[in-house]
Amino acid sequence: MAGVAAAAALAPAGSVILLEMERTLAFHTTGRSAALFVANYGGRASRPLAHASLGFLESPPEGAADAPLLSDRGALWLAGPEQMDHLQRLADEGETSGAGSRLVDSDEVLRLVPALRPERVAGGLYEPSARDIDVAALHQAHVRIARRHGAEIRLSSPVRSIARSGAGWRLSTPLEDIEAPVVVNASGAWGDEVAELAGIAPVGLQPMRRTAFMVPGDVAYSAWPMVVDVDHRFYFRPDGSQLLCSLAEEVPDTPGDPKPRMEDVALAIERINQATNLEVRTVNSQWTGLRTFAPDGEMVIGEEPTAPGFFWLVGQGGTGIMTSPAYGALLANQVLGTPLSPSLLDAGVDPETTTPSRFR
Numbered sequence: 001m002a003g004v005a006a007a008a009a010l011a012p013a014g015s016v017i018l019l020e021m022e023r024t025l026a027f028h029t030t031g032r033s034a035a036l037f038v039a040n041y042g043g044r045a046s047r048p049l050a051h052a053s054l055g056f057l058e059s060p061p062e063g064a065a066d067a068p069l070l071s072d073r074g075a076l077w078l079a080g081p082e083q084m085d086h087l088q089r090l091a092d093e094g095e096t097s098g099a100g101s102r103l104v105d106s107d108e109v110l111r112l113v114p115a116l117r118p119e120r121v122a123g124g125l126y127e128p129s130a131r132d133i134d135v136a137a138l139h140q141a142h143v144r145i146a147r148r149h150g151a152e153i154r155l156s157s158p159v160r161s162i163a164r165s166g167a168g169w170r171l172s173t174p175l176e177d178i179e180a181p182v183v184v185n186a187s188g189a190w191g192d193e194v195a196e197l198a199g200i201a202p203v204g205l206q207p208m209r210r211t212a213f214m215v216p217g218d219v220a221y222s223a224w225p226m227v228v229d230v231d232h233r234f235y236f237r238p239d240g241s242q243l244l245c246s247l248a249e250e251v252p253d254t255p256g257d258p259k260p261r262m263e264d265v266a267l268a269i270e271r272i273n274q275a276t277n278l279e280v281r282t283v284n285s286q287w288t289g290l291r292t293f294a295p296d297g298e299m300v301i302g303e304e305p306t307a308p309g310f311f312w313l314v315g316q317g318g319t320g321i322m323t324s325p326a327y328g329a330l331l332a333n334q335v336l337g338t339p340l341s342p343s344l345l346d347a348g349v350d351p352e353t354t355t356p357s358r359f360r
């Protein structure tokens with residue numbers, strides 16, 4: 001998502017080549033998300049990027065998408081009697097980030113999701129404006145905009161070396177060498193490894209596993225919001241006639257193609273069955289993705305101070321889908337040296353909070 005968002009934002013200003021090591025785009029984390037827009041989520045510095053993305057998500061540029069990118073969902077954080085303090089803290093964060101969320105009592109929680117067990121519910125925090133994202137359509141929207149402006153996308157093209165060439169760079173893949181004045185490192189979990197190819201010190205990215213899976217549901221559940229345990233011990237949400245579920249785990253891993261662990265799926269099912277009367281027993285499909293974080297949990301967007309012409313676009317963590325239009329725009333502002341676009345300014349985006357310089 002980061003690569004195509006950057007390509008879409010940069011292509012109108014010049015020539016762009018996107019190099020992807022896999023045979024298809026979105027094979028890694030981007031194809032493995034929970035597909036949600038939730039304003040009260042993610043790092044403090046990154047939150048304005050979600051607000052700044054809404055304009056694009058609600059009304060994509062002409063011809064970029066054939067159907068709406070967002071659909072109504074809502075998000076409901078759930079607290080048992082011993083978790084009410086945590087709920088208040090989350091409500092305060094929601095208030096600060098303008099999420100429009102409100103505390104609701106146990107009756108309203110049970111009205112929103114009747115399958116919850118009353119004895120497990122003390123209260124909730126409801127964010128009605130949370131939305132489902134059509135991730136494939138959003139990804140395709142960035143691809144369409146990039147291609148319309150002449151960007152080239154090269155698949156099966158792992159970048160193996162990055163060397164200085166005059167004032168710019170020479171990148172090598174097994175198929176070709178490419179000269180470019182500017183390199184954007186949008187390689188997700190591999191961000192530090194790709195920087196090291198260019199002789200640049202890592203920023204300390206940490207990929208974290210998160211597993212999701214589908215279980216049989218019912219179209220009768222389709223109006224439920226996403227339900228998230230306030231301590232992130234599990235979440236679930238309707239997805240057509242299925243439920244998308246997760247343990248919401250954050251377990252350090254290394255860059256790669258992680259596979260689900262049976263015990264993580266089993267633990268999530270146990271917790272969901274304790275909280276609800278859904279009696280989940282079977283799993284239709286399962287996957288694991290890497291949510292990659294910088295040491296302070298915020299995105300890393302901007303020029304490497306020790307290597308002019310090398311730009312970072314990594315550390316999207318758990319919000320790299322819903323913030324993609326805005327971080328693409330911010331990256332383009334940085335590369336082109338243009339003033340922040342009005343949508344970023346209005347949302348309160350501050351490039352100082354995401355600059356790689358904070359690690360140098």
Ligand SMILES: Cc1cc2nc3c(=O)[nH]c(=O)nc-3n(C[C@H](O)[C@H](O)[C@H](O)COP(=O)(O)OP(=O)(O)OC[C@H]3O[C@@H](n4cnc5c(N)ncnc54)[C@H](O)[C@@H]3O)c2cc1C
Binds near residue numbers: 246317320
């Ligand atoms: C279970 C789960 C739920 C999530 N839910 C949400 C959600 O609801 N909302 C949300 O906004 N976000 C969510 N996320 C987070 C979101 O998916 C990520 O933030 C986002 O996909 C990161 O995109 P990316 O482009 O940085 O990474 P990736 O999609 O991993 O892309 C990086 C790309 O770089 C390529 N690459 C690496 N090294 C090289 C090289 N040397 N040469 C060429 N190519 C290379 C890789 O092949 C890969 O395709 C979730 C993630 C998970 C795992």
